[in-house]
Amino acid sequence: MSNSPEFLVFGATGQQGGVVASSLRKARREVRAFVRDPKSERAKALVRQGITLAVGDLFDRASIDRAMTGIQGVFSVQTSSPSGLVTDDQEVAQGKAIANSAVAAGVAHLVYSSGAAAGKGQTGMGHFDSKSRIEEHIRCLPIATTITRPASFMEMMMLPGMGLNTGVFTFFMKRDQSMQMIALDDLGRINARILCKPERYAGQVLELSGQDLTGKSLEEAFSRAAGRPIRYQRFSEEMLAGNDFLRQLTMLVDNGVVSGVADIPSLEHEFGPMLKLEEWLRGTAKTLFEKALNASEADIVLR
Numbered sequence: 001m002s003n004s005p006e007f008l009v010f011g012a013t014g015q016q017g018g019v020v021a022s023s024l025r026k027a028r029r030e031v032r033a034f035v036r037d038p039k040s041e042r043a044k045a046l047v048r049q050g051i052t053l054a055v056g057d058l059f060d061r062a063s064i065d066r067a068m069t070g071i072q073g074v075f076s077v078q079t080s081s082p083s084g085l086v087t088d089d090q091e092v093a094q095g096k097a098i099a100n101s102a103v104a105a106g107v108a109h110l111v112y113s114s115g116a117a118a119g120k121g122q123t124g125m126g127h128f129d130s131k132s133r134i135e136e137h138i139r140c141l142p143i144a145t146t147i148t149r150p151a152s153f154m155e156m157m158m159l160p161g162m163g164l165n166t167g168v169f170t171f172f173m174k175r176d177q178s179m180q181m182i183a184l185d186d187l188g189r190i191n192a193r194i195l196c197k198p199e200r201y202a203g204q205v206l207e208l209s210g211q212d213l214t215g216k217s218l219e220e221a222f223s224r225a226a227g228r229p230i231r232y233q234r235f236s237e238e239m240l241a242g243n244d245f246l247r248q249l250t251m252l253v254d255n256g257v258v259s260g261v262a263d264i265p266s267l268e269h270e271f272g273p274m275l276k277l278e279e280w281l282r283g284t285a286k287t288l289f290e291k292a293l294n295a296s297e298a299d300i301v302l303r
Ligand SMILES: NC(=O)c1ccc[n+]([C@@H]2O[C@H](COP(=O)([O-])OP(=O)(O)OC[C@H]3O[C@@H](n4cnc5c(N)ncnc54)[C@H](OP(=O)(O)O)[C@@H]3O)[C@@H](O)[C@H]2O)c1
Pocket: 010, 011, 012, 013, 014, 015, 016, 017, 034, 035, 036, 037, 042, 056, 057, 058, 059, 077, 078, 079, 080, 083, 085, 114, 115, 116, 127, 150, 151, 152, 153, 156
């Protein structure tokens, strides 16, 4: 298979796979993307970047096996139950299916994108514990593997409903409590570098984050970037009492399980400077930020 691309990227029409695939292309590496619908706009955008497509579905193991042919390095990511597309057990089955297929195809290196809460004991939240289960499976594989655990994405803060348009931004941490976050651009370039240097990163578990952010630092960064005051507040006790999902997540921020334990100075030493919120708001996220600031009530759907 001398004409095969070197890397296979799952979820390439989504956030993580998308930035990993484009970072690999920027490094002039050959990429195959596993997509469900080759006619979708996002799949066509991949082709315009010089990425070839393998059509399949993570519920169909034979289609995963076909996509693995001739591949050296795999980026594995699955959607999780809050998306409504899979159950927690299905996420685990898909993560294991990619891993088993990589082994069967003789792939040299598998990079699995997990989450910050994984490997820290049972959390009681299905879409976090699913990642610990996939990690356990991956650690026992007879091939080189690297696990990356990204902190919450900065992009999440731009979702409609977080309040940027109202001048009051609402999120998980208390005013002086910090939570780690990462910009997708950094997630993409770091995972791409790991894929390109398997000998350096095989066997490692890397916690990925770009910055420790407190409620106060969000308030300052958003206000400066917006040119008007944006006040920070944590989700109210009433709101948390009425929303199990948010309440459990907030509890896991408070007890440190999802607030992130990445050693940012070491990451920067290894991978170069990480994007900080203010720089990100002025750069890649400028349009996203402006859209969030100008969202109308009709755009607001709390996801
Ligand atoms: N949000 C955060 O802050 C955060 C932080 C750490 C970890 N995570 C984890 O990140 C993961 C999601 O990653 P993401 O945000 O990059 O996802 P995303 O943007 O929602 O994209 C999901 C990708 O998976 C593909 N996909 C879904 N079902 C599929 C199937 N049955 N077969 C083949 N492909 C399928 C989608 O393809 P289509 O285009 O065909 O739909 C899309 O490319 C979740 O497990 C989440 O828990 C999130």
